[in-house]
Amino acid sequence: MHGFKKFIMRGNVIDLAVAFVMGAAFVAVMNSLVSDLLTPLIAAIFGKQDFSALTFTVNGSVFRYGAFINALISFVLIATALYFFVVAPLNAVADRRRRKAGLPVLDEPPTELELLTQMRDLLREAPRR
Structure with a gap:
């Protein structure tokens, strides 16, 4: 159990976990930007969304x-x-x-x-x- 705790507490594992969570949040922001702002703009120009x-x-x-x-x-x-x-x-x-x-x-x-x-x-x- 001590080895697992040492592994988890290493900096690169924590950094990777934080990066994963931030990436997931960023995906939500980008998807919202595209679906809620850019796609309706394209639909307004071309008439089909x-x-x-x-x-x-x-x-x-x-x-x-x-x-x-x-x-x-x-x-x-x-x-x-x-x-x-x-x-x-x-x-x-x-x-x-x-x-x-x-x-x-x-x-x-x-x-x-x-x-x-x-x-x-x-x-x-x-x-x-």
């Missing part, structure tokens, strides 16, 4: 392609909202912090080859023992 009734039948099998369209629209709206409301603002904050610290703003992360080249150059410059 729910495509789940769209189907076709082949040899007695019903294909509900409207449900797929709903899922696809929901995915695109969630990805768009996530980018513009979370990713872009956090990137702007990170860039502002880098500028304040006097560091260059990174447009794109360095490639593996660039990192290896930098490591090689730093090793060459290091004093020999």
Whole structure:
């Protein structure tokens, strides 16, 4: 029992639990944003909010392609909202912090080859023992 308690109280397990709960809460917020705000906005523009009734039948099998369209629209709206409301603002904050610290703003992360080249150059410059 002591080993289990030690395992549970390790920082990474607690961090993972907190991240899971926060992720679940964030999913609810994003779903509400899409279903309560963005989807009605799309419906106001295009005149149709729910495509789940769209189907076709082949040899007695019903294909509900409207449900797929709903899922696809929901995915695109969630990805768009996530980018513009979370990713872009956090990137702007990170860039502002880098500028304040006097560091260059990174447009794109360095490639593996660039990192290896930098490591090689730093090793060459290091004093020999």
